[in-house]
Amino acid sequence: MTTQCRYCPLQRKDAFIPMSKEELSFMEKFKSGELTVEPGTPILLEGSNAPQLYTALTGMGIRDKTLENGNRQVISFVFPGDFIGLQAGIMGEMGHSVEARTHMRLCVFNRSEFWNFFKSHPERAFDITWLAAIEEHFMGEVLATIGQRTAIQAIAWAMVKIFERGQSLGMVTHNQMPLPYSQRDLADALGLSVVHTNKTLGALKERQLLSWSDRVLQINNLAALAKVGMTSLEGRQKRPLL
Amino acid sequence: MTTQCRYCPLQRKDAFIPMSKEELSFMEKFKSGELTVEPGTPILLEGSNAPQLYTALTGMGIRDKTLENGNRQVISFVFPGDFIGLQAGIMGEMGHSVEARTHMRLCVFNRSEFWNFFKSHPERAFDITWLAAIEEHFMGEVLATIGQRTAIQAIAWAMVKIFERGQSLGMVTHNQMPLPYSQRDLADALGLSVVHTNKTLGALKERQLLSWSDRVLQINNLAALAKVGMTSLEGRQKRPLL
DNA sequence: CGGAGGTTTGACTGCGCTCAACTGAGGTGG
DNA sequence: CCACCTCAGTTGAGCGCAGTCAAACCTCCG
Structure with a gap:
């Protein structure tokens, strides 16, 4: 017995465009169950042809890929509401x-019904494409970060992005939010070494802009951080939810 | 009087999934005209809310974004068949x-009919999402390149990708294909300086792997180049065409 | 002929990487 | 209960890949 979509914890977040009653009941048919996983558990494997798609309901994860020399690139951090497996x-x-x-709760969809999805609910198909476009937009910014920003700019930029995402999801209290990643994760996301990432985080802490320890990120001066990261703060924009 | 889609030069390329007669006639209705532009002409502007979408019919272009410090990141190179403006x-x-x-010929679609598109032709909507997924997939590889590969690996990788794309589009003859970009374009795509890009290209030429001058790229040893670029050659995969 | 844009080359510099060692927090087993 | 291991974070020393600066060269074009 899985939770009905109408009781989905994400529905209430103002980060997402609310679904109509009709959409909700359709999603409940599309939904094939729920899955909970523990930290470190692989959800999807690079190169695989997975039969299932997911929406992250709670918890956080990571997307990454590994090169033949063993180097790892972190593609993005997974937050609640993210669609996984497109x-x-x-x-x-x-x-x-x-x-x-972290511990994660995932909403499971069957890939076999994916096409049916497009055929019978064009507005939901549109939303999937919308999510894909958002992802593409974001990855363009990441490219510019890794390619053009210095280490301190890149880390400042990343922290601003993460914090804003956290804000829109209601994860921030007293300028603090959970950030359950390792410095290695961040380093691999930005194409930096762990050592340099550590020192750069230290420099930002020294400047009283942020502190990040014990899996908690605290932002002391978001505006100043955005300036260092050469980015502007964007108003909250709603996104579709699957 | 614009060319009908059934005579579209791209329809014949085996890089693309052929459209049914029904799809072709629908696309002709969706198509609002053609546009030709000269080298250097901006087609879409960052931050803009363009009323029109395009498919590149002939010619090549570039996607880029500019940071506040003037640095430029090239997101990708635009080839015939690419969908622009998603x-x-x-x-x-x-x-x-x-x-x-280069001189480019573009197929123009009206954004106002985009939604209609999703509603009336789910298989075409699926194809749009498919293209978005391909783009996302590719950008993940680019991220790994900029973040993890050294300069020589990155350039080798990029040249392999470009060459394979050229092959699938039938642009390659005698191991040569047109590559109408500047070294600055390539440098900005890979997060390198022009100077270092130039020297690295020289090193690859020295190794008899490739040569690129006068807007023509010649690959002498694709397999060896792929090895340097830490990538494997992929069989030709068809993609949808809009 | 002069200017602009792209390519090439050399000299120097520095940001960020590697190597290495140490700390501290858990977790596990003797 | 402590010895031991592992994993993440921290810090210092030294180095190298790639950036910056600068100048020359080339082609195209007005």
């Missing part, structure tokens, strides 16, 4: 792996 | 600019 669902092959970093 | 079409804001690098 590439497998549509192209039949994941370009990256997804792994849990 | 972000504007669906989110209302482009995350990057698109600019022609």
Whole structure:
């Protein structure tokens, strides 16, 4: 007995566009169950052709891919509301792996009904494409970060992005939010070494802009951090939810 | 009088999944005209909410975005068959600019009919999402390249990707294909300086792997180049065409 | 002929990487 | 209950890949 979508914890967050009653009941049919995983558990594997798609309900994870020399690139951090497995669902092959970093609860969809989804509910199909476009937009910014920003700019930028995402999801209290990743995760996300990432985080802490320890991120001066990261704060924009 | 889709030069390329007669006639209704632009012409602007979407029919271009410090990140190179403007079409804001690098012929679609598109032709909606997924997949690889590969690996990787794309589009003869970009374009795509890009290209030429001058790329040893770039050659995969 | 943009080369510099050692918090087993 | 291991974070020393600066060269074009 899985939770009904109408009681989905994400429905209430103002980060997402609310669904109509009709949509909710359709999603309940599409939904095939729930899955909970523990930290470190792989959810999808790079190169795999997974039969299932997910929406992260609670918890956080990571998308990454590994090169033949063992180097790892973190593609993005997974937050509640993120749709997981689009590439497998549509192209039949994941370009990256997804792994849990905390306890996670996932909403499970069957890939076999994916096409049916497009045929019978064009507005939901549109939302999937919307999510894909958001992802593409974001990855463009990441590219510019890794390619053009210095280490301190990149880390400042990343922290601003993460914090804003946390804000929209209501994860921030007293300028603090949970950030259950390792410095290695962040380093691999930005193409930096762990050592340099550590020192750069130290410099930002020294400047009283942020502190991050014990899996808690605290932002002391978001505006100043955004300036260092050469980015502007964007108003909250709602996104669709699957 | 614009060319009918059934005579579209791209329809014949084996890089693309052929459209049914029914799809072709629908696309002809969706198509609002054609546009030709000269090298250097901006097609879409970062941050803009463009009313039109395009498919590149002939010619090549570039997607890029500019930071506040003037640095430029090239997101990707635009080839014939590429769909341009998805972000504007669906989110209302482009995350990057698109600019022609050669004479280009573009197929123009009206954004106002985009939604109609999803509603009346789910298989075409699916194809749009498919294209978005391909783009996301590719950008993950680019991230790994910029973040993890050294300069020589990155350039080798990029040249392999470009060459394979050229092959699938029938642009390659005698191991040569047109590559109408500047070294600065390539440098900005890979997060390298022009100077270092130039020297690295020289090193690859020295190794007899490739040569690139006068806007023509020649690959002498694709397999060896792929090895340097830490990538494997992928069989030709068809993609949808809009 | 002069200017602009792209390519090439050399000299120097520095940001960020590697190597290495140490700390501290858990977790596990003797 | 402590010895031991592992994993994440921290810090210092030294180095190298790639950036910056600068100048020359080339082609195209007005």
